[in-house]
Amino acid sequence: MFSVVIPGRPCLTDIAVLDAQPNGQATKFTFTIPAQPAFNHLVVFLLPGTVLPPDTAAAIYLQSPNAKPGPNGPEFKFLGAIGNEKPSAIFKVGSGQPRRTEAQEEDEMLDEDTTRPLEAPNSQYVLGISIEPAQNVAQQMAALEASRAQTQSAQPSSSTDLVRMTPQAKQITTKTLAQRIIGNAFNFLASFAESNPNKQGEEVVPLKSFRDWWTKFERRIEMDPSFLERDEQV
Known part of the structure; x- marks a missing residue:
């Protein structure tokens, strides 16, 4: 149903099914992604011919190698979603990043930076996809x-930014x-x-x-x- 692309790597199709409804419809999936070589972006998309059930969307989650422990294991961070009307999306790995347009994200994908700390050689990311209401x-x-x-x-603005001043x-x-x-x-x-x-x-x-x-x-x-x-x- 889904696939993942990371710049500079082959397209990922090795998906694991974690959960399914009584009617056999799978609802939760994961991809395991090696942390090295380093990457900052990933693309998640529906495979051709895939149609999600009505009034649902595919929520995208990411568990980093350094994820904080939670009651059910290391935490997953919500990245965004895709659906029948938007079958693909670009996501930035990391937190605290300002919102970018999709065009800006696509441009930045071609210039991956290496400023993030390197994870351990054998560490992995886990990408979770959940079909939800x-x-x-x-x-x-x-x-x-x-x-x-x-x-x-x-975030502090530069001296060239146009800032709307509001009283109090x-x-x-x-x-x-x-x-x-x-x-x-x-x-x-x-x-x-x-x-x-x-x-x-x-x-x-x-x-x-x-x-x-x-x-x-x-x-x-x-x-x-x-x-x-x-x-x-x-």
């Missing part, structure tokens, strides 16, 4: 975007940003909710509606990067 993935995407916005706002500026917490992004998504997606024919009393939102919200949200961020920091944002 689109609404769950949308919440994770919103929280990820909030974290990126918080990181970006904390106040610090916005990551939790507040996440709540505002999720609220923005909920308000937009609520109008597209439909009754689930398979479960009475439950509503579902088409994945296309989430993609439409995401496009609109990114466009607004580009036009007004600070709108989430204002109390009157909608």
